[in-house]
Amino acid sequence: MFNPNQLWKKRIARHAKETGRYLRLMFNDHLAFALLFFIAAFAYFYQQWLETIPDEFPADWLIAVILGFFVTRSPIRTLLVEADTFFLLPAEHKMGPYFQKGFWYSFMIQLYLLALSLAALAPLYLTVISEDGKSLIWLGVILIIFKIWNLFATWWMLKERDAKSRQMDVAIRAVLNILTLFFLLQGNAYLFASISTILFVSYLIYTYQSVGKKLGIAWDLLIEKEEASMQAFYRVANMFTDVPHLKKKAKKRHFLVHLLINSIPFRQDQTFQYLYRITFVRSSDYLGMYVRLLLIAIFLIFWVPIVWFKLVFAVLFIYLSGFQLMTLWNHHRTIDWIDLYPVTKKVRKQALLQFLLMIMLVKTAILGIFILIAASWQEMLLLWGIGGVFSYLFVQMYVKNRLDKRKVS
Template identity: 30%
Template sequence: MNNLYRQRLSSHLKEMFKYLRLVFNDHFVFALLIFIGGLGLAYSNGLKVLQPHLWWAKPVIVVVLLLVLQLGRLATLFQDADVVFLLPKEAEVRQYLKGARLYSEGLAFIYELFGMFVLLPFIQVTDAMPIFDLALIAVTQLLLKDSLFSLAVIRRFQVKSGWLKQAFWFKWIVPLMILLVSVYALPVLGTLLGLILAISLRVMDKRYDAVPFDWWQSISLENNRMMGVYRFFNLFTNVPMLKGVAKRRRYLDWLLNMVKVTSKNTYLYLYSRGIVRSGEFSGLYSRLTLLGMILLYFVRGTWLPIALAALFLYLIGFQLIPFYWQFDDIVFTHLYPIAEKQRVASFRRLMFSLTGITAILFLVMVFLANRSFQVGLIALVVELVEVFVMVQYYLPLRLRKKK
C-alpha cells in the first residue's frame, strides 16, 4: 500500500506540474510579479501608518491565523474504482493513509509557516510581541493543523461518535478558543492546549484501527478536493476533468434578445447563448473579471493600476479565444451555409462586447481607487487601444495560426 500511494503521488504530481506549466506562463508570471509587488508595496505603506496597541490588531491576527489554518487538506488520491479493487486490502489502508498524511501535512505546514511569516510584520508593528511568544504561536498553529489532519483521518472511518463528525467545532470553534488564549493571554498556555488537543486526537485515531473504513466517504471527499484544484486550473486553461454544466440564466435574456435572429447573426446567436449558458467559459470570464476588479481597487499609483488592468484585460481575452472552436464537434454547425469570414466577424463582435464590459468595470475600479481624472483618462485610452488591437488584429492572427 505504501508503494501504491507513492505511485499515485508521482502520477498526481506529474499532472499538477503539467497544469502549472500552463498556468504560470510568461503572461501570468509577469502579471503575478506585478500583483505581488503592488500588494507588498501596499502592505508596506499600510504598516507605516499603523500605531502600536491598536484595539483591532489582535482580532485581525486571530482571524488571519484561523483562516490560514483551513489551508491544506488530506490528499488521499483515492479513485472511484478503489471501493472494489482495494477492498481486499482494507486491513492495510492505515499504511496508505500514513503516506497520504505525511505528504499532505508537510505541505500544509509550509502554508502555515508562510502565513505566519507574512503576518509577522503586522504583529511586530501593532503588538511588538517577544520572539519567544511568536515562536510559541507558530508552534500552536502547527499543532492545531496536526489536530485537523487527525480529525480528517478519523472521519474516513465508520465512526459512530456523532460529535467527531461535526467538523465545524474542531475546524473553527476549538482552534478559535486556543488562538484567543495564545494571542490575548499566555502563548505558553495556548501551546499547551494545542499539544493536548493534538495528542488526544492522535490517541483517538489509534482507537479506531479496527473500525471499518468508509470507502464512499473517503472517495467523495477526495473527489471534492480534486474538483477544487481543477476549478483553479480552469481559471487559466481548459481542464478535461471538469464537465461544463449549461445553465438557463433567464435573468440575462434581455442581453441575448439584443441579437437579432437573422442569417447574418447565426454564429453570433450561437456564441452569445453559448458564452452566457456555458458553465466553463462564463465562469472563467466572471472570475477573472471579479479578481481583476478586486486587485485594482486595492492598488494605488499612476502606472501600476493601468498596467495591471491592461494585463488582466489581455489575460481575459486570451482565455476566451478557444471558445471560437467550442461548437466544432457538433456536426450540424459544419452544414451551415455561412462563410468563415462571417463566423470570424461574429466572434469578433462577441469578444469586443465582453472585453469592452470588462474594460469599463476596470476603469471604474481604477477611478474609485485613485480618485484621479488623469489616471482614469490614461486608463481609458490604454484600454480602448488594447481592446481595439486585440479584437481587430490579435484575434484574427491567433485564429489563422490555429488553422
C-alpha cells in the same frame, strides 16, 4: 501479493506527472510576468501601508481569521479512483500504510501553503502585534500542531456520511481555531487561549470516540472528495490550456442568460454569439473567474495610493480576464454536434473575438467608475481610453493571431 506502499508510489508518481504537466502550461511567460509584477507591486505597497497603518486596525482578528482558515481547511488526498471500490475493497484491511502516506502527503502540501500565508502576514505581525521574532516562530509551531489535529479530525469525519455533520464539524473547528489564535495574538490572554485549546482537544476526543472508531472505510466518500480536488485543479488549469479530464457543470442563472442573449438577433451568423454568451454565464468556471478578478482589481484600486499604479493594476486585470477567457474556444470541443452547425469557422472565430472585446470593455467601464470614486474623472477617462485601446489591440492582434495559428479560419 498486494503491497500498499508500492501502490502509493505508483499513484503519487502518476499524480506528480499529470499535475506537473499542467502546471508547466499554466505558468507560461504571460502569467509569470503578470505574477512577478503583481507580487513586486503588492510587496511595495504592503510595506508603504504598514508604515501608516492606523492604531485601531484589527490586525489580530485579520491574522487569526486568515491563519485559522488555512489551519481549518485540511482535505486529505488519497489519490483513489473510482475503480478502487471494486479492486481494492478485498484488500481494505491492508490499506493502512497507504492512507498513512496520503495523510502525511496532505500535511506537507498544506504546510507549504500555511508557511506562505504566515510569511505574508509576518510583516503585519511584527509591525502591530510584536517585534519579537521568536514569538512568530512559536506561532508557527502552534500552527503546525493545530494543522495536524485538524487533519486527524478531517480523516475521522470522512467516516461520517451525513454531509451536515461534516459541515458542522468544519464550523466548530474553524471557530475554535480562530479564537485560539486570536487569544494567542493578544499576548496577555493565555488563560483564554488555554481554555479554547482544551475545548478543541476535547472536541477532537469526542470526534474520535463518536466517529473515528467506526469500522470500515467510506470508499465512495473518499473517491468523491478526491475527484472534487482534482476537478478543482482541472478547472484552474482549463483557464490556461485544454483539459480533457474536466467534467463541466452548468448552472441555470436564467436572469443573467436572458440579460446577455436578449439583444442577439435570431440569425444564423449569430449562432456562436449566443453559444459563447450562455457558456460564459452558465459554466462553473468563467463567470466566477471574471467576477473574482474584478473584485481583486477593485480592492487594489482603493488600496494602492499612487494613481498611476491604480491604472496599471486595472489594465493588468483587464488583460488577465481576456487571456483566461480565450479558452472559450475549446470549451465545446468534445461535443460533435458543434461541427454540424451550418456556420463557418471564420464566423465562429469572429464571434469569439467580438465577445472577448465586449467582456473586456465591460470590465474597463466598471473599473473606470471605481477609479472615479478612488481618484478623479480625469483618471477615469484615461483608463477608459487606455483600456479600450488595449482591449481592441489584444483581441485583434494577440487573440486573432493565436486562433489563426490553430488553423481555424
